[in-house]
Amino acid sequence: MPKSATDTRHFIIAGVLVAISTVVMDILLKALLPMPVQGSAQAQIIDQLAGWHLTLIAFLFSLVIVIMLYSLFVFRKRDGDESEGVHFEGNTTLEIAWTVIPLIVVFVFAFFGIRALTSITKAAPNEVVVNVTGFQWAWSFEYPGTGIVSPELVLPVDQLARMDMTARDVIHSFWIPEMRVKQDLVPGMTTTIRFTPVIAGEYNLSCAELCGRSHYSMIAPVRIVDQAEYEQWLADQSARVAPAPAAEAAPAVAQTDESAQSAAQTN
Amino acid sequence: MTLWSLGLVRGLVGQVVGFVTGMLLVMAARLALGMDPVWSQEPALVGGIVLGAISFLIGVGALSDWFKWMRGIPTPLHHGPPPGQPSWTRYFSVDYNHKVIGIQYGVTSLIVLGIGGLFAVIFRTELARSGFQFLDPASYNTYFSMHGWAALASILIGIGAMANYLVPLMLGAEDMAFPRLNAFAFWVNVPGITTLLLSLNYGWDGGWTVYPPLSIIGPVGFQFTFYAIFFIGLSSILGSVNLIATILLMRPPGMSLFRMPIFCWAVLATSIIQLTATQLIGQAFLMLSFQRLLGMGFFDPAKGGTPILFQHLFWFYSHPAVYVFVLPGLGIISELLPVFSRKPLFGYRWVALSSIAIALVGFLVWGHHMFTSGYVEYLRVPFMVSTLFVAIPTGVKFFSWLGTMWGGKLTFPTPMLFVLGAISVFLIGGLSGPILATTATDLFLHDTYFVVGHFHATIFGGFIFPFFAAIYFWYPKITGRMYDETLGKVHFWLMTPAFWVMSIGQMSVGVMGMRRRIADYDPALGVEFGHVLITIAAFTIAFSVLLMIYNLLTSAEVGRVAGDNPWRSRSPE
Numbered sequence: 085m086p087k088s089a090t091d092t093r094h095f096i097i098a099g100v101l102v103a104i105s106t107v108v109m110d111i112l113l114k115a116l117l118p119m120p121v122q123g124s125a126q127a128q129i130i131d132q133l134a135g136w137h138l139t140l141i142a143f144l145f146s147l148v149i150v151i152m153l154y155s156l157f158v159f160r161k162r163d164g165d166e167s168e169g170v171h172f173e174g175n176t177t178l179e180i181a182w183t184v185i186p187l188i189v190v191f192v193f194a195f196f197g198i199r200a201l202t203s204i205t206k207a208a209p210n211e212v213v214v215n216v217t218g219f220q221w222a223w224s225f226e227y228p229g230t231g232i233v234s235p236e237l238v239l240p241v242d243q244l245a246r247m248d249m250t251a252r253d254v255i256h257s258f259w260i261p262e263m264r265v266k267q268d269l270v271p272g273m274t275t276t277i278r279f280t281p282v283i284a285g286e287y288n289l290s291c292a293e294l295c296g297r298s299h300y301s302m303i304a305p306v307r308i309v310d311q312a313e314y315e316q317w318l319a320d321q322s323a324r325v326a327p328a329p330a331a332e333a334a335p336a337v338a339q340t341d342e343s344a345q346s347a348a349q350t351n
Numbered sequence: 352m353t354l355w356s357l358g359l360v361r362g363l364v365g366q367v368v369g370f371v372t373g374m375l376l377v378m379a380a381r382l383a384l385g386m387d388p389v390w391s392q393e394p395a396l397v398g399g400i401v402l403g404a405i406s407f408l409i410g411v412g413a414l415s416d417w418f419k420w421m422r423g424i425p426t427p428l429h430h431g432p433p434p435g436q437p438s439w440t441r442y443f444s445v446d447y448n449h450k451v452i453g454i455q456y457g458v459t460s461l462i463v464l465g466i467g468g469l470f471a472v473i474f475r476t477e478l479a480r481s482g483f484q485f486l487d488p489a490s491y492n493t494y495f496s497m498h499g500w501a502a503l504a505s506i507l508i509g510i511g512a513m514a515n516y517l518v519p520l521m522l523g524a525e526d527m528a529f530p531r532l533n534a535f536a537f538w539v540n541v542p543g544i545t546t547l548l549l550s551l552n553y554g555w556d557g558g559w560t561v562y563p564p565l566s567i568i569g570p571v572g573f574q575f576t577f578y579a580i581f582f583i584g585l586s587s588i589l590g591s592v593n594l595i596a597t598i599l600l601m602r603p604p605g606m607s608l609f610r611m612p613i614f615c616w617a618v619l620a621t622s623i624i625q626l627t628a629t630q631l632i633g634q635a636f637l638m639l640s641f642q643r644l645l646g647m648g649f650f651d652p653a654k655g656g657t658p659i660l661f662q663h664l665f666w667f668y669s670h671p672a673v674y675v676f677v678l679p680g681l682g683i684i685s686e687l688l689p690v691f692s693r694k695p696l697f698g699y700r701w702v703a704l705s706s707i708a709i710a711l712v713g714f715l716v717w718g719h720h721m722f723t724s725g726y727v728e729y730l731r732v733p734f735m736v737s738t739l740f741v742a743i744p745t746g747v748k749f750f751s752w753l754g755t756m757w758g759g760k761l762t763f764p765t766p767m768l769f770v771l772g773a774i775s776v777f778l779i780g781g782l783s784g785p786i787l788a789t790t791a792t793d794l795f796l797h798d799t800y801f802v803v804g805h806f807h808a809t810i811f812g813g814f815i816f817p818f819f820a821a822i823y824f825w826y827p828k829i830t831g832r833m834y835d836e837t838l839g840k841v842h843f844w845l846m847t848p849a850f851w852v853m854s855i856g857q858m859s860v861g862v863m864g865m866r867r868r869i870a871d872y873d874p875a876l877g878v879e880f881g882h883v884l885i886t887i888a889a890f891t892i893a894f895s896v897l898l899m900i901y902n903l904l905t906s907a908e909v910g911r912v913a914g915d916n917p918w919r920s921r922s923p924e
Contacts, residue, residue, distance in 0.1 A: 088758075089757055089758025090758070116855060116858075116859050117858060117859055117862040118859075118862065118863060119862055120863065120864055127795075129791065130791050130792055130794070130795055133789065133791055133792055134786060134792045134795070137785060137786040137789065137792060138786075140785075141782045141783070141786070144782055145778060145779075145782055148749055148753065148774070148778050149775065149778065151753045151757070152753060152756065152771070152774065152775075155753070155756040155757050155758075155759070155761065156756070156761060156763075156771070159692075159756065159757065159758055159759050159760065159761055160760070160761045160762070160763075161693070161760040161761055161762045162760075165760060167693075167760065168693045168694070168760070169692055169693040169694035169758055169759035169760045170694065170758045170759075171694070171695065172694060172695070172697065172754075172758065173695050173697070173698075173699065174697050174698035174699065174700075174701070174751075174754070175697075175698070175754070178698075178750075178754070179698050179701045179747065179750075179751075182746060182747060182750040183701075183743060183746075183747060186742060186743050186746045187743055190736075190739045190740060190742060190743065193739060193785065193789065194735065194736045194739055197735055197739075197789040197790065197791060197792075198732055198735070198736075200789075200791035201731060201732070201735075201790045201791045204791055204794070205728065253564065253568070254562075254564045254565040254568065255562055255564070255565065255658060257723060257798060259798070259866070261795075261864040264794065264795040265794045265795065266723045266794050266795065266797055266798070267723050267725070267794075268723050268724050268725050269725075270657075270658055270659065270724070270725045271564060271652055271658060272652020272653070272657065272658070273652070273657070273725060275725040288873070290866060291866075292723075292797070292798040292799070292866050292867075293562075293798060294492075294556075294557065294558050294560075294562075294565065294867070294868040295565060296492075296556060296565055296569070297488045297489050297492065297556060298488055299488075299492075299868065299869060299870075300488060300866075300869035300870045300871045300872070301871070303873075
């Protein structure tokens, strides 16, 4: 082992160990943090960005831990040695380097972070719009212009969907893990979330913002279906609404919701 | 000596008397106003809470000297134990010595930490299996909410312990700048804690964030929480005034700011945040209380308010508060690492200024807790960038620590082990930060267990591990005896790996879809095994902390006598 703390051999050995550890940690991290199915176009963008973050984490973790462990083994006090370590108060060049290089990395990650944010929130002219209402402790989905109010969310695959959302009592949050994105529902205002489902199937929408006693069970079924099936579903639902005059059907639903709310408040 | 001579006993009796009087006063006011019925639970209880706390402070004697001044009675500062009393009674009464106050803070912190930990273990056990075992959803929600504020209260009090005990010693000052204020700032915590514990009787299910409207329509236990945190926050503000004055004005001649022990820099940075940001949460919690009590519609959309305003006020304190929690701990790491590396701290000035930088940048990042809240969308961008900047001064600290160890002569007694454990754990917390700061990825991770894992790693690495390191390190200074080294090492080797498992486990189940704050989860998520591991790890941590308490209690009697400088430290205390 080289004796001097500034011997180049120390740095070469530590550097190689950091490189090996980075590769191992990168694989390990991605195994320990398994993302759900990529159910939306936005999920692909988010997962790619998350992947870069995890690689950076693997590198920085290795950098600190390997150098720390290396010091613990190589620079530990030997038996009988009561002398002091090298008196070394600092190095301004190094300090500037480890301020400036992270600054550059921050700017790079901020740039890609902003770009990802812009692309996952982008609007499109032919969005499928659904009005979402959250209340203690359930969801309701209204398809504007059709009179349909449904307890399950049905959306066509491969088409940008926009949820215009509000909450009736307390704050809730809209989250389908497979779609990745999340947005709070706030009483007294309308918030919006967009995502493009890409895989047909059944999912769960759950409330991600603590909303009282049964927060854990505020879950609604979500079905992503192909375009034909979606239109069929819309037609079926409309047919169910249509026979009774729309004016009657809507208040009936509203009433149930209100009674749910007043029941919630008495709790 | 009688029981009555203990300030704590007088204070608690005072609190009970004050509580009843407060309720009666509210009823009298309602009677005078012709309100029917005269008994109304919530106003009466709030009257009781407020008057109870004031009566506690009068009873314990925290206000006695000020009363004497008003009557023109001189109040010379008394040194040593009260006349005619055994010396241990000092710790249960108002005492102006900073070391006594430091110990009072420290013991209180450990007790409250135990309470917070107990709540964690209770609901953690419930989570080990899906379905409901022994808690119902309402009590589950109350328990994790209590865990949050009890643990944070213990941290704030623990910081008071380290700062009060160490700063005057490190500066060579005789005491703190304002000893009476110092005692008051400690004692106001006690009614805060009793009030918080009383909230259990009524329940509250808002989490530590108590967002309205949930905290408005929830049970009356919320009122207890609001005032409890108000009292503990008052302690923060008064304590930080005192620390800033002490650090700026009471240094010995020749000790410039850049010659202070590095821990004092950390305390200075922390105190700046505590002094300026704590007002916001105090104000916000009073606004919640008034909205409930008096119908003021601050956060009520029907009355022109908005729930989002509360989130801004809350996080304007509560984000910088995270740096309040971790900066002193990072200061402890920077203080102890050189002692056990037999080398000076690498880049002292950079480490000192990085604390100030973290404190200042910390004021500009609160909005990263609100990426999904529904505030104006473009705000997500500046808050993302400002948050990423925090990585830079934090990186300076890590690299400087590595520079300190490199080429040293390292030894590994218990305090050093906890310092190294702190670095490893804080690294996990720190590195999991940028992915949350980046809006796009946060939209996925927000309100999941990934966040829970992230901040527990940050808080354990930034406070709990360094706090334990400090306790072991200064134990011989406090008691004159050494703790049991073997038990200390067992504590470390149980707690550290268990903590790694816990926080990485939390992040893992979070990514798999486990939401925060849910009393039950869907086994289809595949997270049950993760929860079993996390629960086992939590029990291991709890057990290891009990070992430490046992070690501290027994070694005070039987430990070997420590010399003047058992660690061969260069620091002036």
